[in-house]
Amino acid sequence: MSYKLEYDHKSFILNGKREFLHTASIHYFRFPQEEWREVLWKAKLAGVNCIDTYFAWNVHEPTPGAWDFTANRNCGAYLDLCAELGLHVIARPGPFICAEWDFGGLPDWIADQGEMEYRSADPRFLHYADAYFDQVIPMISSRQSTQGGSVILVQVENEYAHLKSDEDGREYMEYLRDGLIRRGIEVPLISCEGGVEGAIEGANFWSGADVHYWKLRKKQPDTPKIVTEFWTGWFEKWGGARTDHKTPAMLEARMMEAIRAGFTGITHYMFCGGTNFGDEGGRTVGGDDVFMVTSYDYDAPLSEYLGFTPKYGVVKRIGGFIQTTADFLLESEECEADVRVNGKATVRIRRHGGTSMYFVEQHGNERGDVYFTDEAGSTYMATVNPGQIVPVTVNLPILSGWKLSYNSFFGGFHTIDGTPTLIVFSDSGQRSWLRVEAPGDLSVNAPASAQVNNMEQKRLAEMDLCHFDHPQNIDLSSGTQSLHIIVLSTSVMDRTWWNLNGDPTLYIGADGFEPVEEGAGIWYRPGQDSVLVRWGGLNGTKSDHGFKQGGTRHILKQQTVHPELPEWGLWEVMQESPYPSAQGGHGTGALVTDAPSGIRGRGSVWYTARVHSPESCSTTMVLPHTQDPVRIYVNGQEAGTLKSSFGGAVTVPLKSGDNEISLLSQHMGRFNFSYYLGEPKGVHGPVYRDGKTEDFRYGWSTADGRAVHLDQVNRDLADGEILRKSFRKDGYDGFRLVGSLSERMSVNGRNMDMGLYRNWYRIVSLDLTPYLIDGDNVIEMAYTSSPVARLDLLGYRNDRCIEEWEQRPVTVPAVNRAWTPAGNADVSGPAWYRSRFAKPVILEGLLVKLKLRLTGLSKGSFWVNGQPMGRYWAIGPQEYYKVPLAVLCEENEILFFDEEGRSPHQISWDWEDMCQVLVLHNRYAETALGRNHPK
Known part of the structure; x- marks a missing residue:
């Protein structure tokens, strides 16, 4: 069924109804296809109604004219799945996407097509971009909402203002815009951080919502205001620190800032980041070594392993608040009013009709009760944590003729079993105030903990509530209408779920469930063929854990799910020679040049030259043209390393006579965000001896x-x-x-x-x-x-230039070569390691996510069954590496290339600790958490 999408200055309007776009950014190409349904369903459980995804050109055209739309590249199937799950889609086809993705999504081979200006109206670039659009845009256009599909918005390019002004980039942006329309795009177009006529511009930010809102309002007064990228976390680089500085409390406050400012669309970038499998991680500006790690976890609400994080609870809670108040938020305007506030707090107001929402922000250093009096003389109170923004809602229409006022957060409002059901929540042990006004006399059935005061012919009920971890139920009725209110604590709200497929159903955490085994963290509800499993504290133990499901007791043995890989057989090794011979089955691939010519494709490259020295000495080698870390070998022994790029110098020893100089460089990703797109990789120019630094x-x-x-x-x-x-x-x-x-x-x-x-x-x-x-x-x-x-x-000195280099790629050794047991000993110099292992035994239905801890290895890449899993580097911060179950067979092979030849005998399998929603019918078509809807 097709539907019409319109908009005005307030919001988007779908089939005549305003809609708040609560969007999750999830990139299909960063997950195996087998995980798509799970990650999308978990986004929907958080109250998300829209999915945002880039389309990566280099994923679909790895070599010129060779198009690939299979497996996790099947973007059409991804859009279809979003439609099946009732999720809208914002499509962002680029051709440039940034995304901390190699070359910003442009294919490597385009750098070999001669001089051209990327991301410009250069006809040479547009020739290739048009070919890409010819393949991808029809897949998007045929799945637009106007044709019964899921796509409601399509983005023109990406963050172009960081490259050129709107005026300077007009020709290019208009060309792309017209190309989208010519290929059938009829839904509204958007842009972010830079615009083009005919596209709705959004803002990308984490903080400063007010500034971004008013900039957009000044630039485009007649369009909705959306956050096209709301940065829930941040990416990580090799050698950097963990990027977990954006706390859950900060995330909540920033979301409320955006809502308070008037944004009616928020895209969580990222909601679930996934993985830079293979060598697709990019490189960005800000230093000479900002290379992306393999994980793209992003400290997002869903982890790389699809596990719930504390930020997930934040998004789900605020998602429930948005859903409950959307009709008001989408119509309201911020207004000035004479509000008197006590303490270190501020209050801002949005109003529509007879409804007011006060956003109370605490600037003090401890939680406190903030009182304020509005211009009409009414006084309200909110309990607010430091830095928090709490809504106080007055006279919100909730049913026909009913109005509701509340001084904390709503957690969702849906009809359950024919009864309109509202959740209100606040922190455990805190108090809140709730007022319900009905068109006729009210009947109230409330727990003893709720202090109820009925006034005005019993048409109004005021309640003083205390929030416990045990759910409390309030039933109200007036005439033929009834309202069920559930009072929760924040922690229980995080474990409460609205299942909106078919007839809406509500599941309230694990409260009322019985533990099968103390400490196991596995809960079930008697008589229900469903289970909520929470794994915790299992790593490093050998105990068994069990639970009941459908009356049958199941035992989960850690040893069957978490095997120690080195125990499964002998590791085998083949050393990679730093000489230009064909050892290791590489083939010479020799290219004699005056200077190294960089890395054209992916992977690693050897550069080798011969240097004569009249005597034994030390010399400073200057490499002015490098874009990746480089290891320097002299006569087969490692002599130094350049960890940074852009050039450097290393002092190395030379013996009297001829010396073999070898350089090993791994392609660590091209710039994904820069004016300097398409930079050469590796060592790409003259190398000098007898220099200085x-x-x-x-x-x-x-x-x-x-x-x-x-x-x-x-x-x-x-x-x-x-x-x-x-x-x-x-x-x-x-x-x-x-x-x-x-x-x-x-x-x-x-x-x-x-x-x-x-x-x-x-x-x-x-x-x-x-x-x-x-x-x-x-x-x-x-x-x-x-x-x-x-x-x-x-x-x-130019007369000290080292000439006649031989260059060859590092390739996987031939299968028929002999491999020898490695044991626990390291090998001197780069080495290949291989082992075989059986697929772990995992209880059917459990959403296990496997990962490898690569303890003891140095720097390199690894593969499972020929599938590239990614780069690794011991300098951190990444310690664990995802291995999707989808790549495993009954018998498997794992392969490592380690630049220092470090033995992998210490590496081990692990699983991710996470709270998982188990689904027993059609995999996520139903949410089987065990119903606990108290009435």
Whole structure:
């Protein structure tokens, strides 16, 4: 059935009814197809009514003209599944998507098609983009809501304002817009962070909702205001820290800020991030080593393993609040009013008709009762935690002629078994106030804990409630109408579920369920063929846990689900030689060049050259042209590592006579967000011996002679103040400066051409050579920030260039090669490891998610049954790596390439601790949590 989508300045309107778009960003290509239904269903259980997904060009066209829409690339099937589950879709086909995805979704091979300007009206780029649109857009257009499908909005490009202004990018954006329309897109178009005429622009942010709202309102006064990316967490990079700084409490406050500001659409980016399987993780600006980890967990409401996190509870709770109050939120306007407030709090108001919603924000440092009096003289109270925003709703229409006022959160309103049912919740042990006004006399049946006061011919009931972990029930009736209210604590609300498939059903947590086994965390309801399983504390134990299901007791043995992989057989090893011979079954693939030419495809590459030294000595090798970490080997022994990119130097030993120099570089992902899209990878230019390197952060001075070290915090420096430093060439004829620089910079009085560099990129590599003179060379730049993590001056001599490199890819050893047992010993140098294992035995119906802990390994990649699982790196922060059950057979092979040859004897299988909803009929067609609807 098709339906019509319209909009005005307030909201989107579906078939004549306003709808708040509560959207989950879930990318189909980051999950095995077998997990799609589970992740989408869990999004729907959180109150989500829409799914947002990118479409990744490089996933569908890995080589020119070879299109792939199978398995987890089957985007059409994904859209169909959303429709089946009753979820709208916001489609974001790019062609550029960012997404912390390699090359921002552009295919690798396009970088080999000659010079072109990506993301522009360059005809050469548009030629390939059109071919991509010809394949993907028909799949979207045939599934639009106007044709009975799920797609209600389609995005034009992505965050284009970070590249060009609307005016400068007009030709390109209009070309894409027209291309979508020409290929059948008839639903409204949107854009984010940059716009084009005919598209509704949204904002991407985490905080500052008010600023973003008014910018959009000024720019497009007649369109709905939506948060196209509300950042629930953040991505992680190799060598960085865990990005769990956005707490659940902060997430709740930021969501309420967006609702308070007037946004009528919120897209949780990410709701469930998934995994950068293979080597699809990208690279971004902000440093010289911002390479994405394999996990794209994003600290999102659903974890990488589809487990519920505390943020899931936040989204589900606020989702229930949105659903209950949507009719009001979608019509209301913020208004000014004379509100008097006590304490360190502020109150803002939205109104529509006779309904008011007061958003009470606590600025104090402890929870407190905030009292406020409105302009009509009515006084209200809300209990608010520090930094929290609590709604106080007055005279909300709830049934025909009924009005409801409440000073905390609603958790959802649906008709259950013919009775309108409302959930109200607040923190355990806290009190709330509830008032119900009916058109006729009210009859109230409430628990003893609810203090009820009836007034005005019994048409109005006021109740003082205390929130317990045990559900409380209030039944009200007036004439032929009745209302059932359930009073919950926040913690129980997190375990309460609305199942809206078919006849709505309500399941209230595990309350009233009986534990089968103390400490096992497994609960069931007697007489019900259903179970809510919560795993916790099982890792590292060997105990058995059981539960009853349909009258039968089941035992879950950890040993059958969590085997220790090394115990299943001998590990086998084949060493990867750092020499240009064909050891390891690689084939030579030799390419003799004057300089390495970078990595064209994925994976790793060897570069090998011969260097003659008249005597044994140490030399500083300068690699001015690198875009990935590089390991340097001299005569088969590792001599040093460049962990950062953009160039560097390493001091290595040489013996008297000929020396073999080998460089090993792994493709760590292309920029997914930058002006510099399509950068060469690996080592991609001349390499020099007998060079020099200097830490250039020291010895700067201001105009009045103050010494400045850029590795320190310099609070007395004003932004833009000119700093100066000098150096001499000392016999070197080539220089590069690598690190954090200001975009306002001069050398010997000549302004440097900084190209596309911006200060917030935080890293750049500049060739100083054309600007230098004999004698003192003076560099001046405007101060922007400190401390600076890196600023290196690389010096080299062109007559010390190492020439005649041989280059070859690192490929999987031939299957018929001999493999030898490795035991627990490490191997000197890069090595391949292989083992076989049986599929774990898992009780049918359990939503187990397997992962590997790669303890003891260094850096490399691994495969299961030939499927690339991703990159790994011991520097963290990632410790566990997802292995989908869908890739496993009864007998399996796992393969590692480890750059240091570290033995994998310490790695182990594990499973994810998570609370899982088990579904017994058609896998998520029903929610089998055990009904506990108290009446």
